[in-house]
Amino acid sequence: MVNDLIADSLTRIRNASMRRLEVTTLMYSKIVEAIMKIFQEKGYIESYKVVDNDGKKSINVVLKYDDNGRSVINEIKRISKPGRRVYQGKEAIKRFKNGYGTIVVSTSQGVLPNDEAFKRGIGGEVLCSIW
Secondary structure, three states: OOOOHHHHHHHHHHHHHHOOOOEEEEEOOHHHHHHHHHHHHHOOEEEEEEEEEOOEEEEEEEEOEOOOOOEOOOOEEEOOEOOEOOEEOOOOOOOOHHHOOEEEEEEOOEEEEHHHHHHHOOOEEEEEEEO
């Protein structure tokens, strides 16, 4: 039984990209699906697809690599954990890695990337960072 599905998903993506795998499978939850949508919009993964296997859902993620075969993802990290929640206001999540990275924030208006949360003027729980 996995307690933290987000941390498990990020670890599976990190391990698959280090092994240069094309596809990895994640356990399904709505918040993990929302994070994968942000990763796809920002260009960190090629695509993702929700698959239903006999009533049990999972997410297949197609990883993205550059022309030299290196992973597009340099670092992927869980910030707010079940043991220590991290919340930030809109000013604190303005930029990450000078605009090259993305922070995923869970807000009252849904799961958003840091630039979108700043535009809307809201903060929230900082789920993870990627660059």
